[in-house]
Amino acid sequence: MHRREAVQLLGGIAAVPFLPRAADAAAALAERVHRAVQAGARFRTFGAAHQALVSRLADAIIPATDTPGALDVRVPEFIDHVVTDWAGASERRALLDGLDDIDARARQAGAPGFVALDATRQARLLEALDRDRDAPAGAGHAFGRIKSLAVFGYFTADAVQRDVLKTVMFFGAYDPCAPL
């Protein structure tokens, strides 16, 4: 990733309204994005631009709150792994093309790409993409796939299974009707 793109990425993320506004939270977010960018060597299908876009989408879908976010548990790398080794060629093509369509939608709005959109317009585009997530191709399709994999990758991650979901594999008894 070029430095200019990274700066745009951070600028875009730091101002999105549904993310923490406090300065330390923004700094922590910048650190996470930095780590995601530095981990570029582990990406095998996503080039720099797609890494930045997928990281931004994953973080928008599952941001860090009082619990870790998608970037903390390396969801973009997991998505790249699935897209590289699990997806079929046509599925991979549809996803990459759809990611490009997301950037194309951003360019129509006057930005170089999605990550460079200002926060308000990024949020508005995400809403539109989410409504269109079941589309068979295009920007909505790509968002739907990224979201599905982000949710799966996040909730199956070690730290989330252990510390957030507190998954147990051994129960002393079965409770068929416990309080939530």
Place this chain on the structure above:
Amino acid sequence: MQSATYDAIVVGSGITGGWAAKELCEKGLNTLCLEAGRPIDPAIDYVEHVPPYEMPYRGLGDRRQLERYQPVQKDCYACDEWSGKFFVNDLDNPYTTPDDSPFSWIRGRQVGGRSIAWGRQCYRWSDLDFEANARDGVGVDWPFRYRDIATWYDYVERFVGLQGNPEGLGHLPDGQFLSPFPLNCAEERLRETVRQRFGGERVVTHARVAILSRPHNGRQACHFCGPCERGCATFSYFNSVHVTLPAAQATGRFTLRPFSVVHSVIFDPRTRRALGVRVIDANTRQVIEYRARIVFLCASTLESTRILLNSATPEFPDGLANSSGVLGRYLMDHIMGGGAYGVVPWLADRKTVGTARSGFYIPRFRNVRNVHADFQRGYAFQGRAYRIGWDRGRSGAGFGADFKSSLTRDLGPWTFRIYGFGEHLPGAGNRVSVDPALVDAWGVPALRIECRYDENARRMLKDMVVTATEMLEAVGATEITPIEENNPPGLVIHEMGTARMGRDPKTSVLNGWNQCWDVPNVFVTDGACMASTANQNPSITYMALTARAVDHAVELMKRNEL
């Protein structure tokens, strides 16, 4: 090469092979059990507690490997990233079908066979089932009635450890039950609603599963981790690896030989008895012959028939023990995949703690007291109510902090899944034969499988959608989504028939004791023996018939009639 001689040979180490081996050994026979696949070590091979993040694809499965090596097996829900190793390599184990009628032949070649990943649901048959062929003039009459095998159901259930709730239904007899896992609160409400609204005709009961609800015969009670099909560290569900085969081993008369692909039964034309079996060592490809006084074929429905077909002799040119000509014919599988999903708005403040792999069961209610206009026989539903949890976020709307919080803290509404399994009538056109041009990885001639569901089964599947929807509406469900699948036969993995039992050697392969009419020291006690399918899961019936057949065989041996 000829090897040692035994009192008995059992081909296969799955549900029925394990039972045959245990019973034969306990009755004093030195028994050789031949398993085509590899040994299984529970300490290494059971993986039910391996979390998703330790799997390369977190449970999505290695799709490219699956598509390449297990294109058939992967369609079974249990053939996942953890349990895929309990299913065969389809390239090594080929078969053919007509282009227009696929058949999913799901197989497990290892010690324990398919009993490692089986569904564990156990339901007795009744005379509604055993009398059906005679009553309808379909297929051949079963050579026994419920009273003839009831004590054998008792016998195997006591050992297996089967949970269930006695309901006193004539057409689904109660068994030797351990107390059942309770229904969860949503399922309990369905039970009560259906009781009130369907006048006792429809009953929602606890699934009858071979999972221990308390310690039993030295095995521990279930610990509710969930994925039984991956193995069980506490040996709480029944399979042959950790239940019947150790019992056989404990007698000191048991020899287990894995990597032993049985090619054929060796027939002695002078005595008209089997001498033993011909084995191909799966690793060395060496051909070895083992001899015994009796042979039990328990290799699974189609594998046992395949062995008989591959054992043709001048006396039996169309397959051993096939003077009737029906060997390979009347293949059946249940039809599954009619039903419905629905969600309910109530009990949002309740959840289950632990995963009970039981759920509910709705016994057959069609053609029990009344006659249904559209189809013969009937179907039963298996189902459960559950809360989806975070997985609903993969396709649902939303993103961001609230979305994440909702997926983390809420479980989504209770969802009901009601899923039917129906009877498939025996038809002569549904059959297996030896493919003239194809062999498996060990050079054993492969099968050609021709099997189609009939119109009766398809009409039944449509009715499943109607009645499941009725019950979901009664319980106040919304977003009711019909299930109307078009599964190929085989995928239910309840394939039955092809060496059916009967009363007449002219129209059946086996007599009422699972004994070949033509070759009396060969017994077939797996699903090949079945003359109809009923709608109940068949495994507990196979177990009962196996124990009964061993008892009969040993009696004949004592009387020097075998």
